[in-house]
Amino acid sequence: MTEHEAAPAAVTGKDSHNLLLRIVAALVLAPLAIATAYAGGWLWAGLVTLTSVGLYLEWLMVVNAAREIRVAASGSVALAIAGWYLAEDHLQVVLAVLALGLVAVALLSGERRRWTTAGFLYAAAAEIASILVRRDEPDGLIALIFVLLVVWGTDIGGYFAGRGIGGPKLWPRVSPKKTWAGAIGGFAVSLAIAFGFAAFGVGQALPLLVLAAVLSTASQLGDLLESAVKRRFGVKDSSHIIPGHGGLMDRLDGYVAAIVLAAVLGILRGGMDGVGRALMVW
Secondary structure, eight states, rough: OOOOEEEEEOOOHHHHHHHHHHHHHHHHHHHHHHHHHHHHEEEEEHHHHHHHHHHHHHHHTTTOOOOOHHHHHHHHHHHHHHHHHHHTOOHHHHHHHHHHHHHHHHHHOTTHHHHHHHHHHHHHHHHHHHHHHHHHTTTTHHHHHHHHHHHHHHHHHHHHHHHHHHOOOEEEETEEEHHHHHHHHHHHHHHHHHHHHHHHTTSSSSHHHHHHHHHHHHHHHHHHHHHHHHTTTSSSOOOOSBBBBHHHHHHHHHHHHHHHHHHHHHHHHHHTTTTHHHHHHE
């Protein structure tokens, strides 16, 4: 995710180029994500599975475990098989496959076992949550779009508020460029998105505002978590797969935290079969 600038500054040529790359990438990736989410079914499950495998492999690169081929392969295969059965709606099989994958990753890992297993759990949680939230029709699609827009709004609002206002830093030891202004700006945009949904009759205002506030906070904490992991291993970007954004982890850190929390809240309210509806209907 974006690191909020610590103080207002003139836009340099490099900054302008980076911003342009970010905008172009977003204009390509956001419609793709929404279109695939709208299609649902195998298309969404396929995108989620590929992304989850990518997240896992990037995590291994960040923690200097990518050369452990058996660890990378066993985790990736488990995530791929789980994605197949998620598309087929066999949740018990999915949980069994992921449990076996976790055991394999743990047994095959070397000295970084805690980090590799954490990475597998991170990717697996994102995979399951993304499918469960989208699962029921039509509320699943609405819930997923709500989560996506809250995360994107938090990121965009944080970027421009942090860059334009600056001020005190949020957590300089973990992410030196993020500011309180950016955090508050992103939070405010997420509330505006909730207001928009309520204004169009998609849910009640107060529950949506609370949900947006919770998910926006989770998104920003997910961003900080990824920054802490990268700082721990002296890594700037998880990869360079997305122009202007870095890697999948850099782009999806906030989304992973938000979608996992959304899935947990939905399961607590509506069970495994009604996650989307439980999130949007109060």
